[in-house]
Amino acid sequence: MDNIRATVLAELQHALSTLQSQPVPAQTLVVALSGGKDSVVLLDILYRIAGSEEDNPYKLPSLYAFHVNHGLSSEADDWMHHCSILCAHRNIPFESATVTLQSKPRISLEAQARELRYTRLLEFTKRKNGVLVTAHHLHDQVETMLLQLKRGAGPKGLGSMQAVSFRNEVPIIRPMLDVSQEAINQYAITSKLSWVEDESNIDERFDRNFLRRQIIPLMEARWPAVSRAISRSAQFCNEQAQLLEQVSKEKLLSLQDAENKLDVALLLDHSELWQKQILREWLRQFFPLSPSSSVLLQIQKMLIAKEGSQPLVGIGEYSVRRFKGKLWCINRFEHLPEHLPIPDTGVTLPVWGKRLNVDVAKDAQWDRGSLSLVTGLPSIKLRPVGKLHSKLFKEWLKEWEVPPWERIQVPLVFYNDSPVAVCLHNQIVALQTPPTVPLLEFSYN
Known part of the structure; x- marks a missing residue:
């Protein structure tokens, strides 16, 4: 005892x-x-x-x-x-x-x-x-x-x-x-x-x-x-796992950006064994369970895929994708309907995880019920404020470097039949509108 x-x-x-x-x-x-x-x-x-x-x-x-x-x-x-x-x-x-x-x-x-x-x-x-x-x-x-x-x-x-x-x-x-x-x-x-x-x-x-x-x-x-x-x-x-994790974290710090996206070219500079270990450490930031060997092999194949391809590896509720020389790990989001009225309290955008709020200039006459979010219009022509020419929405999305898997879900704000804004991840782009559209102000929270 x-x-x-x-x-x-x-x-x-x-x-x-x-x-x-x-x-x-x-x-x-x-x-x-x-x-x-x-x-x-x-x-x-x-x-x-x-x-x-x-x-x-x-x-x-x-x-x-x-x-x-x-x-x-x-x-x-x-x-x-x-x-x-x-x-x-x-x-x-x-x-x-x-x-x-x-x-x-x-x-x-x-x-x-x-x-x-x-x-x-x-x-x-x-x-x-x-x-x-x-x-x-x-x-x-x-x-x-x-x-x-x-x-x-x-x-x-x-x-x-x-x-x-x-x-x-x-x-x-x-x-x-x-x-x-x-x-x-x-x-x-x-x-x-x-x-x-x-x-x-x-x-x-x-x-x-x-x-x-x-x-x-x-x-x-x-x-x-x-x-x-x-x-x-x-x-x-x-003890060995702790030492390996410590070195892997140090290596990972030099390979990922502030948004935890992984640089493909820098990762390829490492041996295949280190690639696996760094990928394990990178994925641990998103979910606790270690990926299987087959999943890691699929992700390694993504590293050498053609630049124009859009490879995808699913892991539970997440997807690993490659875009612009980076690996992204994305939580699968709920899709917006093609047309969604915007209530007085604002509306949540699942694709960005943010809430859109709308205000109008003081004393302006407007119909709140005419505001809505619309998705699935890649071929509509738009002209952002400050730009000299109109282009197809899908061309603007490429220019703004929106990842391909998100483009179909990037919402436009419509006032009646006029598009007035584009809701991107980190900003809201105002569009040129007819004089009949009131001056609207948009913000995220």
Whole structure:
């Protein structure tokens, strides 16, 4: 018991010392309390450390516990009640949240429950200006690395879980990563702790349970030290991934512009291996999941595509495109209808993510109901204010270097039958209009 407590204390103090550079020091430790054996042991150890003058000379931040009720088990409410009693006996502030799961295509209930659990935990931890503390242990780490191997992950994925990490800007500490399941079991029994048993933990249809109940025991029977060896490998992978990420970020800074568009010519100056790594780092700015090898290969082919071509690679809700010697990563937007009246409150332009507002010169006579947004008119002739000649709308769009995939959605503002303005990404271009059109002023917010 003393060994496990000493391990947790040492890891906790080391983790908190690494977080001292944060703008606001942690004021609380929020324990993710499921009610299962692992989290109950963690709660008890932290409670004993916090109450011991010998173990807590540095005065750890105050303790909170938070439980998320997924409702997946018929006993879920009992588990939540059990957690509240555990905390009441130790005088630890306790809060809980109940989440509702819905069947979604291609997303398992377990994955959805995990995501919602973290969302609620992180929200609560941020509200308490705290650090989230989880009960992940040595064998959780082994399971995670084996699952990553099964998925064909690279160094970052094989790095598995870390003693200190961040999610949504909230620090997460895992002080039991070096503690075995056996040590946790022994602590729980010796301390006469009470916990709940989740019946789903014995369902070997789930990969993690299959590894825990079938594969890892066989490995440890043949190689008793294999779990700690796998954990060391995970740490080495994480260190290599951090070094690689650091260098990749430095390289990326010299290759992308202020709008995060990537210079194709500069990227081609690097080897194919570095191209892949830089592309991974670039895409991480837009979504957290690393792209597959096949997606990276498709993007690399875009680098040498003919200048006039319009290659596209789709990644979830995003598209990678090439235009004017740059790679763009674009979130797919909702298209405007071909004709949309502009109400008094203005109108949102999905293609730009901005809101268009319209005002009229003082005392001018005008009909607000005559204003509308119109798309899909590439061949209409226009003459911007200050220009000597009219040209087709599509020719102006080329001159303004609007990317081809956006051109069909660039809206014109019409007053009755007269086009009066063009809504571009970073400006609104006023057009020459007949004298019958009032002087209108346009702005974004």
